[in-house]
Amino acid sequence: MIDEIQANYDLLVRGWIESIDYRVKIPIHNEGCANKEEGVEIECACPTVIENRAKGIKHAGLLEQLRSFALDGDPGHRDDCERGAPNKPGSRPPGMMAGFNLLDEITCEANMLYDQVLIDIGNHRELALVAFPGVLSRMTRVAQDCEQSKPDTVREIRMHFAKWVRDARKVLSHDERASLLANTLCGECGGGLAAYRDTVKCIGTPEASSCGVVYGKEDWLDLLGGA
Numbered sequence: 653m654i655d656e657i658q659a660n661y662d663l664l665v666r667g668w669i670e671s672i673d674y675r676v677k678i679p680i681h682n683e684g685c686a687n688k689e690e691g692v693e694i695e696c697a698c699p700t701v702i703e704n705r706a707k708g709i710k711h712a713g714l715l716e717q718l719r720s721f722a723l724d725g726d727p728g729h730r731d732d733c734e735r736g737a738p739n740k741p742g743s744r745p746p747g748m749m750a751g752f753n754l755l756d757e758i759t760c761e762a763n764m765l766y767d768q769v770l771i772d773i774g775n776h777r778e779l780a781l782v783a784f785p786g787v788l789s790r791m792t793r794v795a796q797d798c799e800q801s802k803p804d805t806v807r808e809i810r811m812h813f814a815k816w817v818r819d820a821r822k823v824l825s826h827d828e829r830a831s832l833l834a835n836t837l838c839g840e841c842g843g844g845l846a847a848y849r850d851t852v853k854c855i856g857t858p859e860a861s862s863c864g865v866v867y868g869k870e871d872w873l874d875l876l877g878g879a
Contacts (some may be wrong), residue, residue, distance in 0.1 A: 653805075653810045654796055656844070658812040661792050665713045665785055670708045672846055672855065673834045678703050689864050707832060709846075709855045711862075714820035715785055718755040719822075720864050735788045759784050762791075765812050771796055772805045788813075825851060840865045 662668070677700040680791050711717070766787040770776070773794065782790065791813075795806045799818050821827050833845040833863040838854040846855045856862040 653806050654799055657792055657806075657810050659814050660810075660817045661788055663713065663817050664813070665788060667711045667716070669708045669710050670826075672709055672844075673704065673706050675702050675704055676834065677701070707844075709844075711826075714817065714824065714826075715755070717824055718758075718811050718820060721755075754819055758820070761812060761816070763786050765808070766791055766824045769805055769809065773798055777793060782814050792848070825853070839861065839864055 679696070679698050679700050681696065682752065685698050710721075754787050762784060769791060790835045791809050795809050831847050832855075832875050833847055833852065836845050838845055841854060841856070841860070843854045843856040843860065843862060845867070852867040854862045854865040
């Protein structure tokens with residue numbers, strides 16, 4: 653149980669690295685093709701092969717992602733292309749309100765759970781007066797200390813941590829397999845874009861995290877047109 657709690661704590665707070673699959677065309681230049689010369693890049697009729705590749709993308713913790721969504725992802729009118737496809741004016745469709753609500757829900761549930769945990773182990777409830785998400789770190793330590801003496805309390809902690817991860821991943825669409833879009837960049841920050849079933853998301857660059865832009869189906873033609 654302790655390993656599961658720690659793993660879910662890491663997902664919630666510390667983040668993880670996701671492998672994104674993509675494909676690239678590799679030209680096989682014929683003898684005499686000008687592209688065989690160093691530094692030359694022209695169109696040619698040489699055959700190509702497709703190579704499957706993978707790229708590791710560092711994700712912030714689920715709580716930080718939900719927090720960023722709550723701060724920057726509010727729905728409403730936009731006068732320029734901010735948080736939308738390049739060069740696309742107009743109003744933005746309503747966002748996923750579940751993202752706003754879930755962060756509040758997890759915060760409230762975690763504080764209430766920690767309060768109950770302190771009662772269960774006989775500690776003073778004033779110890780619960782700690783800023784979120786510090787309560788999560790403290791509960792992982794409680795679970796380690798009480799695995800043998802308070803197994804029911806540890807199971808309750810495990811259940812809640814697993815639920816928070818499951819709910820956050822669902823809201824943020826992380827359980828959908830993504831593919832990296834070749835030759836297409838985020839219109840806001842120039843980061844890479846990953847295609848999920850119903851959305852295209854900015855995933856940032858190896859040097860910088862995602863700016864948080866999510867492109868809906870109505871933006872896809874603009875993205876492809878700018879590729």
